[in-house]
Amino acid sequence: MTQRALPASIPVDSGRICAELQELAAFTGGEPPGVTRVVFTHADRDARQWLAAKCREAGLETREDGVGNFFARWVGSDARLPAVGTGSHTDAIPNSGIYDGTVGVLGGLEAIRALRESGFVPKRSIELLMFTSEEPTRFGIGCLGSRLLSGRACIESVDRLRDGDGGSARDAARAAGFDGDLESVRIAPDHYGHFVELHIEQGPLLEREGIPIGIVTAIAAPASLRVAFAGEGGHAGTVLMPDRRDALTAAAELALEVERAGRESESPDTVATTGVFRPFPGAVNSIPSRCELEIDVRDTSEGSRDGAVARIVSAARRIADARSVAVEIETVNSDPPAVCDPTVVAAIRGAVAAEGLSAREMVSRAYHDSLFMATLTRTAMIFIPCRGGISHRPEEYASPGDIRAGVAVLARTLAALSSSQAGE
Amino acid sequence: MTQRALPASIPVDSGRICAELQELAAFTGGEPPGVTRVVFTHADRDARQWLAAKCREAGLETREDGVGNFFARWVGSDARLPAVGTGSHTDAIPNSGIYDGTVGVLGGLEAIRALRESGFVPKRSIELLMFTSEEPTRFGIGCLGSRLLSGRACIESVDRLRDGDGGSARDAARAAGFDGDLESVRIAPDHYGHFVELHIEQGPLLEREGIPIGIVTAIAAPASLRVAFAGEGGHAGTVLMPDRRDALTAAAELALEVERAGRESESPDTVATTGVFRPFPGAVNSIPSRCELEIDVRDTSEGSRDGAVARIVSAARRIADARSVAVEIETVNSDPPAVCDPTVVAAIRGAVAAEGLSAREMVSRAYHDSLFMATLTRTAMIFIPCRGGISHRPEEYASPGDIRAGVAVLARTLAALSSSQAGE
Numbered sequence: 001m002t003q004r005a006l007p008a009s010i011p012v013d014s015g016r017i018c019a020e021l022q023e024l025a026a027f028t029g030g031e032p033p034g035v036t037r038v039v040f041t042h043a044d045r046d047a048r049q050w051l052a053a054k055c056r057e058a059g060l061e062t063r064e065d066g067v068g069n070f071f072a073r074w075v076g077s078d079a080r081l082p083a084v085g086t087g088s089h090t091d092a093i094p095n096s097g098i099y100d101g102t103v104g105v106l107g108g109l110e111a112i113r114a115l116r117e118s119g120f121v122p123k124r125s126i127e128l129l130m131f132t133s134e135e136p137t138r139f140g141i142g143c144l145g146s147r148l149l150s151g152r153a154c155i156e157s158v159d160r161l162r163d164g165d166g167g168s169a170r171d172a173a174r175a176a177g178f179d180g181d182l183e184s185v186r187i188a189p190d191h192y193g194h195f196v197e198l199h200i201e202q203g204p205l206l207e208r209e210g211i212p213i214g215i216v217t218a219i220a221a222p223a224s225l226r227v228a229f230a231g232e233g234g235h236a237g238t239v240l241m242p243d244r245r246d247a248l249t250a251a252a253e254l255a256l257e258v259e260r261a262g263r264e265s266e267s268p269d270t271v272a273t274t275g276v277f278r279p280f281p282g283a284v285n286s287i288p289s290r291c292e293l294e295i296d297v298r299d300t301s302e303g304s305r306d307g308a309v310a311r312i313v314s315a316a317r318r319i320a321d322a323r324s325v326a327v328e329i330e331t332v333n334s335d336p337p338a339v340c341d342p343t344v345v346a347a348i349r350g351a352v353a354a355e356g357l358s359a360r361e362m363v364s365r366a367y368h369d370s371l372f373m374a375t376l377t378r379t380a381m382i383f384i385p386c387r388g389g390i391s392h393r394p395e396e397y398a399s400p401g402d403i404r405a406g407v408a409v410l411a412r413t414l415a416a417l418s419s420s421q422a423g424e
Numbered sequence: 425m426t427q428r429a430l431p432a433s434i435p436v437d438s439g440r441i442c443a444e445l446q447e448l449a450a451f452t453g454g455e456p457p458g459v460t461r462v463v464f465t466h467a468d469r470d471a472r473q474w475l476a477a478k479c480r481e482a483g484l485e486t487r488e489d490g491v492g493n494f495f496a497r498w499v500g501s502d503a504r505l506p507a508v509g510t511g512s513h514t515d516a517i518p519n520s521g522i523y524d525g526t527v528g529v530l531g532g533l534e535a536i537r538a539l540r541e542s543g544f545v546p547k548r549s550i551e552l553l554m555f556t557s558e559e560p561t562r563f564g565i566g567c568l569g570s571r572l573l574s575g576r577a578c579i580e581s582v583d584r585l586r587d588g589d590g591g592s593a594r595d596a597a598r599a600a601g602f603d604g605d606l607e608s609v610r611i612a613p614d615h616y617g618h619f620v621e622l623h624i625e626q627g628p629l630l631e632r633e634g635i636p637i638g639i640v641t642a643i644a645a646p647a648s649l650r651v652a653f654a655g656e657g658g659h660a661g662t663v664l665m666p667d668r669r670d671a672l673t674a675a676a677e678l679a680l681e682v683e684r685a686g687r688e689s690e691s692p693d694t695v696a697t698t699g700v701f702r703p704f705p706g707a708v709n710s711i712p713s714r715c716e717l718e719i720d721v722r723d724t725s726e727g728s729r730d731g732a733v734a735r736i737v738s739a740a741r742r743i744a745d746a747r748s749v750a751v752e753i754e755t756v757n758s759d760p761p762a763v764c765d766p767t768v769v770a771a772i773r774g775a776v777a778a779e780g781l782s783a784r785e786m787v788s789r790a791y792h793d794s795l796f797m798a799t800l801t802r803t804a805m806i807f808i809p810c811r812g813g814i815s816h817r818p819e820e821y822a823s824p825g826d827i828r829a830g831v832a833v834l835a836r837t838l839a840a841l842s843s844s845q846a847g848e
Contacts, residue, residue, distance in 0.1 A: 136709060137707050203662040203663075238790050239627075241686045249683045281517060281519045283699050285566065366662050392707075
C-alpha cells in the first residue's frame with residue numbers, strides 16, 4: 001500500500017459537508033430541531049433522492065437494490081478488482097440528532113470528492129453505500145439492509161417482521177418504490193475487498209481524552225427481545241386488587257429485572273435497556289390487559305450478553321407464573337460481536353499518521369452496519385468525538401474540525417486500500 | 425308520591441332498546457366488536473346526531489350546552505317545577521363494550537317512551553341527559569360535562585387540560601360544533617329536583633347473587649394523578665449502566681408502588697391502577713429520557729383513598745431522588761364520595777316493589793356523572809347486572825331481560841318523582 005499519489009493535504013471541505021448535514025436534517029417527519037427519519041417514510045424517501053442527486057453531481061454511478069440499499073461507485077482503473085466500500089445510514093430514530101450515520105454517508109461522499117479534486121486515481125473502484133434501516137424503529141430489527149446484503153439475515157425471519165401497522169418490510173420497500181425482492185439483495189463475497197465506516201463515537205471517551213480519532217478494533221454483540229404479557233383487563237374502579245391479572249405491572253417488574261441484568265452482570269460492559277413499553281388499552285381508568293416491551297442487551301463479550309439475555313427471559317417466565325399472566329418472548333436478533341480486520345486497521349493507522357493526528361484504539365458498544373459487513377469482507381471503523389457522548393437526541397453534536405479530520409482520515413484510508421494489491 | 429296513574433305493566437320494549445344499543449355501537453373509531461368513541465371525534469359526533477334524531481322522534485325538545493352536554497325534555501304539566509333528570513354518557517374508552525353509559529341514555533329514552541305509551545302524563549318535566557366525556561380518555565379527567573354542569577369543575581383547571589395533540593377541551597368542543605363557552609355550562613341549582621341514573625354494575629355482585637337490581641346508596645371517591653419522570657436519554661448501546669438516569673425504570677418502580685398502595689391499603693376497597701405509561705422517545709435502542717404515567721386511585725372511604733394517594737406521591741419523590749431524575753406530579757382530580765339521596769332511593773325501592781323484583785343496596789366503586797349530579801340535586805342510581813362483572817372491554821354484556829327490568833324500574837322511578845310535590 002502506498003499514499004505517495006496523495007498530496008500533503010487532502011482538500012476536505014468541512015463547510016460543504018456541514019452545510020450538507022444541515023440540508024439532510026431538513027428531511028424529517030417530526031418537529032425540528034430533532035430529526036425523525038424512519039425507513040420508507042416520506043422523509044426517508046426525499047432524503048434518498050437528495051443523496052442520489054448529490055452523488056450523481058459528484059460523477060458517481062448510482063444504483064439501488066431490492067430493499068433500497070444505495071450504492072454510488074467511483075470506477076477504478078482496475079475495475080475487475082474487488083471494490084473498497086465505505087458508508088453508513090441516513091435513517092434516524094424519532095427525535096434524534098443529525099450526525100448519527102449521516103457523517104459516514106456524507107463524509108464518504110466528501111472523501112471521494114476530495115480525493116478526486118486532489119487528482120487521485122483509484123485502482124480499485126471505491127463504492128459509497130447508504131444502508132436501508134440501520135435503525136430498528138420500524139421493523140424492530142437493526143441493520144436490515146446490511147444484514148440482507150451480507151447474507152446474515154434469514155429471509156423467512158425478515159418476512160415475519162411487522163411494523164406498527166402490520167406491514168412487512170417487503171411490502172414497505174415496494175410501496176417506497178423498490179422491487180422488494182429480498183432474495184436478490186445478497187451481494188457476491190468478492191464484490192468488496194475492504195469496507196470502512198466513519199461514524200460519531202456515540203460515547204464519551206474521545207472527547208474526554210481529547211483524541212480526535214478512534215480506530216475501532218471490535219464491535220459489541222447486540223441482542224434484542226420483544227416480550228408481551230397478556231393478563232385480564234377491566235374497569236380500574238371495580239376490579240378489586242386480589243382479583244387482578246394486570247399486564248402492566250408484570251411488565252414493570254420485568255423492566256426492573258432488565259435494568260438489574262445490566263447492573264449486576266459480571267461484565268462492566270453489559271448494558272440492558274427497555275426502550276419500548278406499550279400497555280393496552282392505555283386508558284387511565286382501565287386495567288391493562290396486554291403490555292408489550294422491546295428490550296436491548298449488548299456486551300463486547302458474547303457470553304456476558306447471552307447471560308444477561310437468559311436472566312431476562314427466565315425473569316419474564318417467573319413473573320408471568322407468579323402473576324398468572326401469559327407471556328410471549330421473541331428473540332428479534334442475537335448477533336455475535338465483530339473483530340475488525342488488521343489490514344483495514346493498519347490502513348487507518350497510516351492515514352492518521354499522514355494527517356499528523358492522534359488516535360486510540362477502541363471497542364464500539366453501539367452496533368453498526370460494519371458488524372454485518374465484517375462477515376462479508378475485511379472491515380474496520382473510524383470514530384470521531386461527539387459532544388458529551390450524546391447520541392439519539394437532538395443535542396447530538398460533532399464539530400466541523402472533528403468531522404474534517406475524520407473525513408481526511410477516511411479519504412487517505414480509502415486511497416490506500418484502493419491502491420492495495422489483490423490479497424492485501 | 426304515587427304510582428296510581430301507571431298501568432300494572434309498563435310497556436318497555438326490550439327489542440327496541442337492544443336494537444338501538446347495537447345501532448349506537450356502530451359509531452366507533454376502532455375495529456368492531458370493540459367500541460371506541462372518544463369525545464368530539466367523528467364517532468362521537470355521529471352518535472350524538474343519531475341520538476338527537478331518536479329523541480326528536482320521541483317528541484322531546486332537545487338542546488345542547490357549550491361543552492356538548494345534551495338535553496331532551498318531556499315537558500310536564502307543571503313545567504315551573506324543578507325537573508326530574510335521568511341519563512348517562514355515550515362516550516367509550518378505546519376497545520370498550522357497548523353497554524357502559526349507553527344503557528342509561530337509551531334506557532332513559534326508552535323509559536320516557538314507555539311512560540308516554542302507557543298514557544302517563546308527567547307533572548314535573550322529565551329531562552334525559554347525555555353528558556360529555558364521562559370517560560377521561562381524551563383530557564385525562566372523567567365526568568367533564570357533569571363537573572361543569574354542577575359547578576364542581578374549576579374552569580381554569582379545565583382550560584389547562586390538554587389532549588394528546590396539545591389541544592384544549594374548549595377548542596375541541598368548538599371544533600365539534602359547540603360554542604365552547606365553558607362558563608355558561610353551569611346549570612341553576614333549582615333546574616332539577618331529582619336525578620336518577622341507570623347503569624350496568626361493572627362489577628360481579630348482582631350476577632353472583634342472582635339479583636336483578638342494585639340500588640346505589642353511595643359512590644366511591646375517585647382520584648387521578650399524572651406523573652412524569654424526566655431523566656437523561658441516550659444510545660442504549662453506549663451509555664454504561666452506572667451513568668444512566670433512565671426515566672422508564674423510574675416509572676416502572678412507581679407502577680409497582682401504585683399496585684402495592686392498592687394491595688397493602690388497610691381498606692380492602694382501595695384500588696390503584698396505572699393505566700397509561702408512555703416512554704419517550706419509545707425506540708428499542710434509546711434510553712427513555714421521559715416517561716409519563718396516569719394513575720387512578722379509588723375507595724369508598726375518602727380517608728383510605730387519600731392515604732393511598734399520599735403513599736404514591738411520596739414513593740414518586742423517593743424514586744426520583746434515588747435515581748437522580750426529575751419528577752412532576754399533578755393531581756388531575758380528587759373528589760369526595762357521594763351519599764345518595766333517601767327520597768330518590770325510596771322512589772327506586774317503590775318501583776322495584778311495583779315491578780315485583782328483588783334488589784340489593786350497594787356502593788358504586790366505579791364513578792359516574794351521578795357523583796357530580798349529587799352535588800347539584802337529590803341523586804341516586806339503579807344498577808343492573810353485567811356478565812362476569814366485566815366492563816371496559818368488548819366482552820361487556822347485559823342481557824335483554826336485565827335491561828328491560830332496569831328500564832321498567834327507571835320508568836316507575838321517573839313517574840313517581842315527576843308526580844312528587846315540591847320539597848318531596
